[in-house]
Amino acid sequence: MGRIPRSYLINRLITLFLTILIAATLIWVIPRLSPVDPADIMLGRMAAGAGSVANADQVLAQLRESFGLDQPMIVQYFKYLGNTLLFDFGLSTASFPTPVSSLIARALPWTLGLMILSVVITFVIGNALGAFMVWERSPKLVKVAIPAAMVFTSIPPILSGLLLMWIFAAQLRWFPLTGAYGLMVEPGWTWDFALSVLHHGFLPALSIVIVTFGFWALGMRGLMITVQGEDYVKLAEAKGLRPRYILYRYMIRNAILPQVTAFALKIGLLIAGQVLVERIFAYNGMGKLLYDAILDQDFPVIQGVSYVIILMTALSVFLVDLIYPFIDPRIRHEG
Amino acid sequence: MTEPRNVVLKVRGLSVFYATPTGDVRATDDASFDLYEGETLGLVGESGSGKTTATSGILRMVSSPGRIVAGSVELDGVDLLALKEEDLRRQRWSKLALIPQGAMNSLNPTMKISAQIADVIRTHTGKTPPRDRILELFQMVGLPGRIHDMYPHELSGGMKQRVCIAMGIALNPRVIIADEATSALDVVVQRVVAQTMAKVRDALGVSMIMIGHDMGLMAQMVDRIAVMYSGKIVEIARVADMFARPAHPYSKILIDSVPSLTQRQALRITGGITHDPRNPPKGCIFQLRCPYAAPQCREPQPLREINPGQLAACCRAEEILAGTAQAREIADA
Amino acid sequence: MTEYSTDDDVAPAEHGLTREDRRRARRMRRFDNPWLNPKLYWGGGLLLGIVLVGILGRLLWDLDLVFTGSGMLKLPPVGFENLRGQEGTFANPLGTDGAGRDMLALIVIGAPNSLFVGLLASLIGMSIGIFLGFTAGYVGGRTDDIIRVLSDVMITIPPLLILVVFQSAFGDVSLTMMALLIAGFVWQSPTRLIRAQVLSMKSSGYVQMAKLSGASTFDIMFREMLPNLIPYLFGSFIANVTTSIVTAVGLEVLGLGPQRVPTLGRTIYEAINAGALIQNLWWWWGIPTLLLAAMFIGLLLINLGLDEVSNPRLRKA
Numbered sequence: 001m002g003r004i005p006r007s008y009l010i011n012r013l014i015t016l017f018l019t020i021l022i023a024a025t026l027i028w029v030i031p032r033l034s035p036v037d038p039a040d041i042m043l044g045r046m047a048a049g050a051g052s053v054a055n056a057d058q059v060l061a062q063l064r065e066s067f068g069l070d071q072p073m074i075v076q077y078f079k080y081l082g083n084t085l086l087f088d089f090g091l092s093t094a095s096f097p098t099p100v101s102s103l104i105a106r107a108l109p110w111t112l113g114l115m116i117l118s119v120v121i122t123f124v125i126g127n128a129l130g131a132f133m134v135w136e137r138s139p140k141l142v143k144v145a146i147p148a149a150m151v152f153t154s155i156p157p158i159l160s161g162l163l164l165m166w167i168f169a170a171q172l173r174w175f176p177l178t179g180a181y182g183l184m185v186e187p188g189w190t191w192d193f194a195l196s197v198l199h200h201g202f203l204p205a206l207s208i209v210i211v212t213f214g215f216w217a218l219g220m221r222g223l224m225i226t227v228q229g230e231d232y233v234k235l236a237e238a239k240g241l242r243p244r245y246i247l248y249r250y251m252i253r254n255a256i257l258p259q260v261t262a263f264a265l266k267i268g269l270l271i272a273g274q275v276l277v278e279r280i281f282a283y284n285g286m287g288k289l290l291y292d293a294i295l296d297q298d299f300p301v302i303q304g305v306s307y308v309i310i311l312m313t314a315l316s317v318f319l320v321d322l323i324y325p326f327i328d329p330r331i332r333h334e335g
Numbered sequence: 336m337t338e339p340r341n342v343v344l345k346v347r348g349l350s351v352f353y354a355t356p357t358g359d360v361r362a363t364d365d366a367s368f369d370l371y372e373g374e375t376l377g378l379v380g381e382s383g384s385g386k387t388t389a390t391s392g393i394l395r396m397v398s399s400p401g402r403i404v405a406g407s408v409e410l411d412g413v414d415l416l417a418l419k420e421e422d423l424r425r426q427r428w429s430k431l432a433l434i435p436q437g438a439m440n441s442l443n444p445t446m447k448i449s450a451q452i453a454d455v456i457r458t459h460t461g462k463t464p465p466r467d468r469i470l471e472l473f474q475m476v477g478l479p480g481r482i483h484d485m486y487p488h489e490l491s492g493g494m495k496q497r498v499c500i501a502m503g504i505a506l507n508p509r510v511i512i513a514d515e516a517t518s519a520l521d522v523v524v525q526r527v528v529a530q531t532m533a534k535v536r537d538a539l540g541v542s543m544i545m546i547g548h549d550m551g552l553m554a555q556m557v558d559r560i561a562v563m564y565s566g567k568i569v570e571i572a573r574v575a576d577m578f579a580r581p582a583h584p585y586s587k588i589l590i591d592s593v594p595s596l597t598q599r600q601a602l603r604i605t606g607g608i609t610h611d612p613r614n615p616p617k618g619c620i621f622q623l624r625c626p627y628a629a630p631q632c633r634e635p636q637p638l639r640e641i642n643p644g645q646l647a648a649c650c651r652a653e654e655i656l657a658g659t660a661q662a663r664e665i666a667d668a
Numbered sequence: 669m670t671e672y673s674t675d676d677d678v679a680p681a682e683h684g685l686t687r688e689d690r691r692r693a694r695r696m697r698r699f700d701n702p703w704l705n706p707k708l709y710w711g712g713g714l715l716l717g718i719v720l721v722g723i724l725g726r727l728l729w730d731l732d733l734v735f736t737g738s739g740m741l742k743l744p745p746v747g748f749e750n751l752r753g754q755e756g757t758f759a760n761p762l763g764t765d766g767a768g769r770d771m772l773a774l775i776v777i778g779a780p781n782s783l784f785v786g787l788l789a790s791l792i793g794m795s796i797g798i799f800l801g802f803t804a805g806y807v808g809g810r811t812d813d814i815i816r817v818l819s820d821v822m823i824t825i826p827p828l829l830i831l832v833v834f835q836s837a838f839g840d841v842s843l844t845m846m847a848l849l850i851a852g853f854v855w856q857s858p859t860r861l862i863r864a865q866v867l868s869m870k871s872s873g874y875v876q877m878a879k880l881s882g883a884s885t886f887d888i889m890f891r892e893m894l895p896n897l898i899p900y901l902f903g904s905f906i907a908n909v910t911t912s913i914v915t916a917v918g919l920e921v922l923g924l925g926p927q928r929v930p931t932l933g934r935t936i937y938e939a940i941n942a943g944a945l946i947q948n949l950w951w952w953w954g955i956p957t958l959l960l961a962a963m964f965i966g967l968l969l970i971n972l973g974l975d976e977v978s979n980p981r982l983r984k985a
Contacts, residue, residue, distance in 0.1 A: 018821045026830050031837035154968030156914045158921055159957045162936070162945070166954070170945045177946065222975065231440040238394055238435075239455040239502075240427030249454070253445050265857075268826035269911065275828070276918050280940055294836060294922055302836050306829040317824045329445060329486040 004325045005332065012321045016314055023310040024084050027303050028077060059093050089304030094296035100304040103289060108308065110180050111278065111285035114201060118208035119270045126213035127259055130220025131252050134228060137243055153214025158276040161207035165281065168203060175203045178282035204281045208274060219262060223255035230254075257328050264320040268313040275309065343542045344370035344393070344431075344510050349406030351385075351392040358613040362388040362401065364566040364620075367638065370510065375536065375543040377553040377574075379589070380563035386546045387436065389563070390512050393544075394433060395423060411509060429459045432508040434499050434516040434532070441499055442487035449483045452502050459506055472501040475538070476531050493524035497531060504535055511536070512544045517552070529556060550593045554578060559644075562586045565612065567620045568638060572645040582647035582656050584625045619649065626662040627651050705976055711969025714962050718779050725776025733760070733770030734777055734930055741768045745951050763951040765935065766942040771955055778932045779959050781843055782913055788847035789912035793854030794905050800855065801862025802893075805870065816863065819856040827853030827911075828918050835924040843926050850915050854908040861904055862897060869893050899978040906971045910964060917960060932956035 071079075083089070089100035132138040152160065169177040181187065181196040227233060228251065236250045278287025286305055293301035325331045349366045352359040363385040370376050378386050391397050393408050395415055408415045410430055415423060435441040443451055449469045456464040470480045476497040487495060496516060503511050513532060517525040533556055536543055545557055553560060554574055561571040562585060570583040581587040610616050610623050618633040619625070625632065629651060636648045641656065654660040725731075733739060743764040746756040756763055762771035804815035831849055835841060841849070869875055878892045919925040920933025921940075939945075939953035 015817065015820050015824075018817065019824050022821055023825055023830070027833050030830070030834050034837040151965055151968070154910060154964035155961050156917065156964070158918065159961055159964075162940075162953055162957055166945050166950060170948065218972075231435055232443045234396065235433065235435050235441045235499075236443070238396060238427060238433045239458070240424045240429065241454060241458050242424070245454070245458070249446070250443050254443065257445075265823055268824050269914075272826035272828040272918060273914070276921055279922060290832065291922055294832065294924065297836070299836060302833060306833050309829050310825055313826060314824050327445070330488050 003332070004322065008325060008331065009322075012318060015321075016318045019314040019317075020311060021081075023314070024081060024307060025077075027307055028080050031299070032073075059096055084307060087308075089307070090300040092293075092298055092301050094293065094298035094301065100300045103301060104286070104304055104308050107284060107286045107289045107305075110283060111274070111287070112312075114204060114208075114278070114283065114285060115271065115274060117201060118205040118274065119212075119267070121205075122209045122212045123216055123259075123263055125209070126216025127220045127252075127256060129213065130217035131224050131247070131255065133217065133221045134224035135247055135251075137247075150214045150218060152211050153218060155211050156276070157208045157211050157273045158280060160211045161204065161277045161280050164203050164207045164210070176200050180284035200283070204277050204283050207277055208270075212270065212273075215266075216259065219259055220255060223258055224251060227251050227255045260320060260324060260327065264317045264324075267316045267320070268310075271309060271313050271316075340374070341372040342369045343372050343411065344544075345407075345409040346370075346393060347407045347409075349389065349392050349408060350404040351388050351397050351401055352404050353388075354400040354402070355613065360612045361566045361615060362612075363392055364615070366392075366406070366563075366566075366568050368561055368568060368571055370542050370544060373540050373542055374559065375545055375557040377557035377560040378544060378546045378563060379548055379550060379553055379560060381548060383565075384563040385566040386563055387514055388566075390433075390514050390544065390546060393512065394427070394431065425459070428455055428508060429506045430509045432503040432506070432511045434496075434503045434511060434513040436514040436516070436519070439492055439495060439519060442495055444487050446486070447483075448485055448487065448490070448498055452498075452505055455502065456505055464505075472505055475504065475535055476501045477527075491524075492520055493528055496520060496524075496528050500528070500532055500535060504539060504541070507539060508541060510542045510544065512546070514546045515548075516545075518547060518549070525552075532556075550590060562589060565610070565615065565620050567648065569621065569649070570645075570647040571638070572642075572647075576642065576645050580656055582641045582645060582652040583621075583649045584627050584651075584655060585621050586647075587655065627655060627660045705973040707969045707976065708973030711966045711971075711973060714966030714969065715783070718783060718959065718963055718966070722776060722780030722783075725772070729772060729776055731773050731777060734773040736767040736769060739764040739768045739770055742766055742947075742949055742952070744949075745771070745955075748951075751948060762955055765938065765952050766944070766949070767938075769930075771951060774930050774935055775932075775955060775959060778930045778935060778956065779963070781929060781931050782916060782933070782960065783963060785843055785847045785850065785916045786909040786913035788844065789850035789854060789916075790905055790908035792848065792851035793908055793912070794858050794901065796851070796855035797858025797904075798862060798894075798901070801859040802866055804859065805863040805866025812863070815859065819859045819863075822853065823856040823860070825853070827915050831915065831919055832922065832924060835919065840927045841925070843929055843931075846916060846919070846925055847912070850912045853915070854911055857908070858901065858904045861900055865897055865900060866893060869896065899974065903971060903974045903978070906967055906974065910967045910971075913960070913963065913967075932960050 087101045087104075089104075091097045092100050092103055095103070129142070132142045165177065169175045176182065176199065180200050181193060182200070185193050185196045187193055233246065233250050236246045241250075275285075275287035275290060277283070278285040279291040282288055286309055289301065290305045290309075292298070293305065346369075347367045349363060350361070351363040353362050366385075366389050368376070378389065380386050388397070388401070391401075392403055392406070393415070395403065395408070397403055403416060406416065410426065413426070415426060415431070418426065442448070446454075449466075452469055452472060453464050456462075456468070466483070469483060473480055473482065478494060478497050478501065482490060482494065482498075487498075490498065499516070503513075516532065517528050520528060529552060535541075543557075545553065547553055557574060559571060559573050560577045561568050562577075562583065563569065564585045570577070570581065570586045572582070572586075577586060578590055581590050610620075616622055616633075617635075619628075619636040622628045622632040627649075631650050634650070636650055638646045638648045639652075641647050641652045649655070651660050739760045740754070741764060742750055742752075743754055743760050744750040744756045745763045746758060746761050748763075749755050760770045760772065762775065764770055765774070800815050800819070804812040827850060830853070831846075834849060875888060875892055878888045883892070916925060916931075917933035917936075920931050921937050923937055925931060925933060927934075933956075935956045936953050939949065939956075942949075942952075944950075944952040
């Protein structure tokens with residue numbers, strides 16, 4: 001009881017492994033398909049941008065190595081795979097010779113923090129609202145207000161981010177325009193820092209929440225309407241159970257299951273959306289790192305960040321898949 | 336059988352209509368009957384005759400676009416239809432339980448079987464029932480104790496139906512409504528479940544309303560039968576009377592349609608046209624299909640006592656009983 | 669609607685109805701024809717509006733104004749004044765951007781471009797999805813396993829990041845190329861959807877009948893099964909158009925995507941980089957944002973409308 005069926009677990013592990021493998025392979029193969037020599041172009045651009053490139057020979061050598069121009073392809077590939085699994089993405093060309101992995105290690109906590117704050121909270125709020133839209137006993141206001149708010153659900157967070165930024169940061173100046181914490185605050189376990197982080201994180205989080213909760217609310221609404229018509233809900237009512245108990249134990253508990261599956265499918269898009277929000281708010285996370293790397297043509301960083309974000313997505317999906325059997329007894333007994 | 340008994344459930348003038356774009360469908364129209372203490376009343380009729388709607392009216396569980404238009408449902412003298420919602424909720428299951436139609440989907444897939452029985456007991460008594468009580472209920476309906484911690488998807492259809500029966504008797508209700516409780520099961524299982532139901536009923540002495548269209552099963556299970564046609568109750572009688580001498584033409588056709596082992600006969604499919612349920616004909620509801628229809632059938636036909644304990648809604652009931660009524664040929668529509 | 673005779677006692681009285689009754693009757697009639705769905709035609713109207721902007725703009729407006737320096741810099745729309753005290757003129761009714769490009773011309777070209785990328789990517793993704801989904805569901809076995817695992821894997825990889833890698837390595841791409849690239853990431857959900865539907869239909873009565881009557885596999889797949897999938901396919905198509913546009917805009921906002929063609933996302937990118945938010949040049953980023961928002965809302969409304977068409981229970985609320 002409560003154990004995850006073995007075949008299910010193996011299945012998910014294979015999917016996880018394949019996802020990582022395919023992502024890593026794509027990231028390696030794509031530059032090699034390019035008709036131009038990216039290393040040259042990049043160095044040229046860097047030189048044009050900065051006037052001259054210090055360590056030009058080293059950078060060029062590293063770029064050539066990362067594009068695999070000096071060894072047999074297959075050796076390159078497996079070397080690359082091994083390095084990637086150890087999170088060794090080489091050195092950043094823009095801030096040479098900082099390892100890409102340490103740049104990522106610095107940015108990742110911010111992205112994870114924002115993700116938990118926005119993506120996860122949105123899921124909870126959205127589903128709760130969707131459930132209340134269907135529940136007969138919820139206040140009228142809920143039923144009128146949410147469908148109105150629903151119109152925004154289709155807008156990607158980057159657009160809502162721009163609007164919120166303009167209104168609350170540029171015009172009203174209630175929130176800072178960019179960054180993850182104030183310039184004057186030393187990072188550390190202090191109240192000042194925590195407050196600064198919250199102050200800076202609010203708008204980016206809000207721009208994600210405001211446009212994604214509706215997606216969950218909408219899906220939940222449909223599922224709740226279906227569940228509401230199920231015989232077991234009718235019987236629960238005939239049993240004279242308390243309405244609230246019926247709502248969460250009989251209705252939400254069953255309606256949420258497909259939503260959790262949808263969450264696993266959607267998480268990649270959500271994280272991608274968040275990366276873009278980080279970019280416009282210049283939030284110190286992976287999004288900003290990626291954007292700066294694109295500007296600087298810092299290819300090792302682009303590769304590293306893309307890989308880590310995909311890995312993050314795949315692990316999140318895997319985590320959801322691991323939790324799922326615990327909330328759906330039917331999966332639990334399948335294996 | 337003839338001594339006066341306590342009435343447990345008194346239904347009067349219950350009408351449930353469904354709204355449609357072109358007018359109300361009178362799914363149950365002015366239904367009235369009594370259910371006596373310890374008795375089982377069968378409610379029969381073809382699909383769409385309003386049996387299930389009638390029960391959802393009694394349970395006050397009509398959902399949109401349906402609505403209860405009129406009537407009263409007195410359970411031990413308390414009109415369920417007039418109760419406040421919270422009071423009604425307390426009455427439910429503790430007094431009036433339901434064995435549902437679709438047992439396959441009537442159990443919550445994400446809750447253990449035992450939890451689904453325990454929750455209704457806890458809600459109405461305030462106490463979590465001990466494990467033994469649940470096991471005792473399982474035993475009463477012939478379920479093994481091992482299903483205690485199982486989930487619905489691990490049970491067969493017949494087992495699920497028994498769980499529903501165990502759930503129904505968990506609080507010793509005054510009345511149990513069994514809504515086509517066996518029709519979704521295969522014949523063998525059907526029989527066993529029906530026997531279980533009868534056994535439990537006799538052990539507890541609970542009153543019961545059984546809904547179904549299987550006249551054969553009814554004959555074995557119930558004390559009295561009420562026949563419904565197009566939302567109206569057309570006849571109520573003791574089983575023996577109903578089978579021996581039905582007074583309403585529709586009951587007569589229904590009973591003749593029960594296949595007999597001893598004699599072969601052509602299936603009598605009722606001819607004539609069925610009326611639009613939004614516009615029932617004036618007077619008798621059955622007149623368009625009735626072989627005995629006469630001009631006086633255009634007058635309203637209330638249920639009236641034909642014999643002691645036998646009520647029928649037909650002005651020619653006596654002639655039919657006496658066998659003097661002339662049948663007419665009805666052309667198929 | 670059902671016809672019935674007009675005997676005096678028959679028709680439900682139309683007179684003496686309250687407003688609430690009449691509204692209910694109207695809702696009921698909508699029940700009969702689900703395509704008369706306000707969400708559907710509002711959504712379709714919004715998209716059509718954007719297409720019209722593209723068509724009429726090309727006919728009525730000078731598109732050469734889209735080039736750098738064709739107007740004064742950072743001019744506001746008509747009726748507004750910028751921080752330098754310049755007023756908007758009818759020469760550039762929606763203002764100009766930081767490089768003096770006319771906003772109206774940018775929109776006339778950019779808005780249909782975004783829609784084009786979305787539609788093309790989704791269309792190609794859909795075709796791949798239909799092909800793979802049918803193959804997986806119908807052929808089964810090893811083929812099914814491979815397709816299933818592949819779509820499971822690819823659905824978790826966010827297209828944006830792979831495309832970022834691609835465009836960083838390849839440099840400039842054309843609109844069509846971008847659509848093709850995005851298409852490589854939007855075939856998974858139609859594949860899964862169709863596979864599931866095919867599997868459930870395979871065992872259903874009418875497909876069995878067709879098999880018994882000797883219909884060819886092709887006939888069964890495309891004459892018998894496909895028509896029943898159309899509502900799902902259409903919903904999935906619209907959802908993919910949204911995903912594709914979001915991905916394209918995402919790339920553009922990161923400074924990737926087509927560099928030589930004006931797109932709404934690129935305009936926003938340039939606006940952010942030029943500090944348009946702080947300088948209060950709201951029209952520069954705001955107009956493309958609004959247009960994209962309208963596009964997404966239009967797509968959402970169509971999708972909601974379609975949902976209601978195929979799931980009548982959603983309609984009552």
